[in-house]
Amino acid sequence: MSLFRQLDELLRGEKTVPGSLSENRVDLPLKTFVSLAIVLGGVYGFFMGWYAVLNREPVEYTQVLASVIKLPALFLLTLIITFPSLYVFNALVGCRMTFIGTLRLLVGAIVVNVTVAASLGPILAFFTLCTASYPFMVVLNVALLSVSGFVALGFLLHTLRRIVVRQPIVNSDPIESFAAADSPEFEKVSSRAPGALEQVSRDDREFGPANVVFKIWILLYGLVGAQMGWVLRPFIGAPDLPFQWFRERQGNFFLSVIKHLQDLFGSG
Amino acid sequence: MVDALLHVDRFLRGSDDFHPAAKVRRPWWWLPLMILCFAAIYGGFMGSFHFVSIERTRQVLYSAIKVPMLLFATTILCMPGFVVLNTLLGLRDDLGESLQAILASLAGLSIVLASLAPVTRFWYFSTSNYRGALLFNAGVFAFATLAGHMLATRYYRVLIARHRYHRIAQYAWVVTYAFVGIQMGWTLRPFVGSPDMPTSFLRDEPVSNAYIVIMRLIFGG
Numbered sequence: 074m075s076l077f078r079q080l081d082e083l084l085r086g087e088k089t090v091p092g093s094l095s096e097n098r099v100d101l102p103l104k105t106f107v108s109l110a111i112v113l114g115g116v117y118g119f120f121m122g123w124y125a126v127l128n129r130e131p132v133e134y135t136q137v138l139a140s141v142i143k144l145p146a147l148f149l150l151t152l153i154i155t156f157p158s159l160y161v162f163n164a165l166v167g168c169r170m171t172f173i174g175t176l177r178l179l180v181g182a183i184v185v186n187v188t189v190a191a192s193l194g195p196i197l198a199f200f201t202l203c204t205a206s207y208p209f210m211v212v213l214n215v216a217l218l219s220v221s222g223f224v225a226l227g228f229l230l231h232t233l234r235r236i237v238v239r240q241p242i243v244n245s246d247p248i249e250s251f252a253a254a255d256s257p258e259f260e261k262v263s264s265r266a267p268g269a270l271e272q273v274s275r276d277d278r279e280f281g282p283a284n285v286v287f288k289i290w291i292l293l294y295g296l297v298g299a300q301m302g303w304v305l306r307p308f309i310g311a312p313d314l315p316f317q318w319f320r321e322r323q324g325n326f327f328l329s330v331i332k333h334l335q336d337l338f339g340s341g
Numbered sequence: 342m343v344d345a346l347l348h349v350d351r352f353l354r355g356s357d358d359f360h361p362a363a364k365v366r367r368p369w370w371w372l373p374l375m376i377l378c379f380a381a382i383y384g385g386f387m388g389s390f391h392f393v394s395i396e397r398t399r400q401v402l403y404s405a406i407k408v409p410m411l412l413f414a415t416t417i418l419c420m421p422g423f424v425v426l427n428t429l430l431g432l433r434d435d436l437g438e439s440l441q442a443i444l445a446s447l448a449g450l451s452i453v454l455a456s457l458a459p460v461t462r463f464w465y466f467s468t469s470n471y472r473g474a475l476l477f478n479a480g481v482f483a484f485a486t487l488a489g490h491m492l493a494t495r496y497y498r499v500l501i502a503r504h505r506y507h508r509i510a511q512y513a514w515v516v517t518y519a520f521v522g523i524q525m526g527w528t529l530r531p532f533v534g535s536p537d538m539p540t541s542f543l544r545d546e547p548v549s550n551a552y553i554v555i556m557r558l559i560f561g562g
Binding site: 081084085086091185188189191192193194195199200202203204205206209228238267268269270316337338339 | 381390417418419421422424425426428429430431433506517520521524525527528547549550551552553556560
């Protein structure tokens with residue numbers, strides 16, 4: 074149960090309250106959060122794998138198992154591949170975050186990513202039950218995972234700013250606070266801790282080169298992640314192909330998504 | 342009965358215990374109950390299109406069950422994502438009030454639907470065109486959704502004044518709810534009941550994807 078309490082604290086932003094963070098102290102124990110990433114990634118993978126079960130003759134359940142394993146693997150393997158370069162470049166530009174601190178922060182972002190994805194799982198499950206079209210399922214999955222990816226991205230960048238800035242919380246505009254003072258809700262406003270996705274400072278200049286490195290790294294992570302997804306495929310399982318753990322290595326992710334979009338809008 | 346309708350009146354006006362910023366505790370089941378009753382009323386009228394025999398009473402009954410089912414099932418599917426998003430945006434403390442705003446939008450939608458039920462029935466009287474009836478119902482639902490959204494905005498205004506991120510949560514909810522709701526409506530059809538087909542709870546054909554059907558209609562193929 075403590076696993077879920079930790080997750081809840083992460084989502085509420087209690088783990089990343091400005092001021093409690095510093096370059097070498099990020100309170101996200103790796104063991105707990107890696108297991109959370111595996112469990113929640115597995116939940117989304119579970120919903121993802123059902124399409125193949127429902128649309129293949131004869132019924133084969135191995136795809137569900139494969140997706141449950143592959144989805145968390147996708148995120149964690151991408152991290153393993155891209156993390157060393159991030160760390161080296163961070164050190165080069167003089168960011169004081171420690172190795173373990175950076176790693177914890179990134180695992181936290183992955184947990185946020187898979188949690189949002191898993192929470193969209195029921196919607197995916199419903200559409201899996203209703204849909205026979207393979208291109209639609211591919212596009213829907215890409216869309217859901219993109220949404221969760223962008224939320225995680227927001228989490229990562231905002232948390233990074235909190236680490237770099239380390240100043241007392243400026244909760245809202247002076248004007249907003251002034252207006253709020255008139256309402257009976259005022260006490261609630263001032264006592265509220267900022268959420269995990271909340272911006273604590275509006276000035277971009279204070280963040281320095283570490284921020285630029287992170288942004289470039291995120292691009293790298295996205296590209297490697299997309300291609301990793303392609304290497305690890307099938308996740309959904311095309312109904313006309315037999316089950317395989319891995320497909321042969323050809324093509325790439327982006328070409329495939331474009332092709333599925335064309336299929337979806339072209340011939341339906 | 343009168344007492345219950347007075348509650349509905351206060352809800353529509355947003356006064357007393359239904360005031361968006363009301364501190365009064367009222368039973369949580371008021372809003373779900375309103376959705377259940379009023380959506381069922383409209384469902385009954387909706388299913389009365391081809392009401393020619395006793396056999397067809399079943400369509401009335403089915404639709405009366407299915408319209409509330411449509412609203413509640415969509416809500417349940419969209420809820421986990423909504424809760425996680427609210428938590429991440431730091432709005433978890435207001436979750437109760439956010440849920441109240443969402444239920445209020447659905448209750449508003451149901452009440453507006455029910456209030457338009459006589460108009461729908463009148464439309465059915467005037468025409469026996471099935472496609473026309475479908476389109477008319479689509480229009481009624483679109484209108485009621487808009488009204489529900491306005492009601493939700495009344496509640497959300499208080500929340501947004503407290504924290505501007507509530508606006509993001511509200512829009513995220515509207516988008517996901519519409520996306521899932523359209524498919525749910527398609528899955529649970531028939532609501533009106535085609536005169537050419539026998540009465541049934543669900544269509545006796547494999548489930549299909551509404552968006553694929555729409556795209557086929559537009560792009561052919």
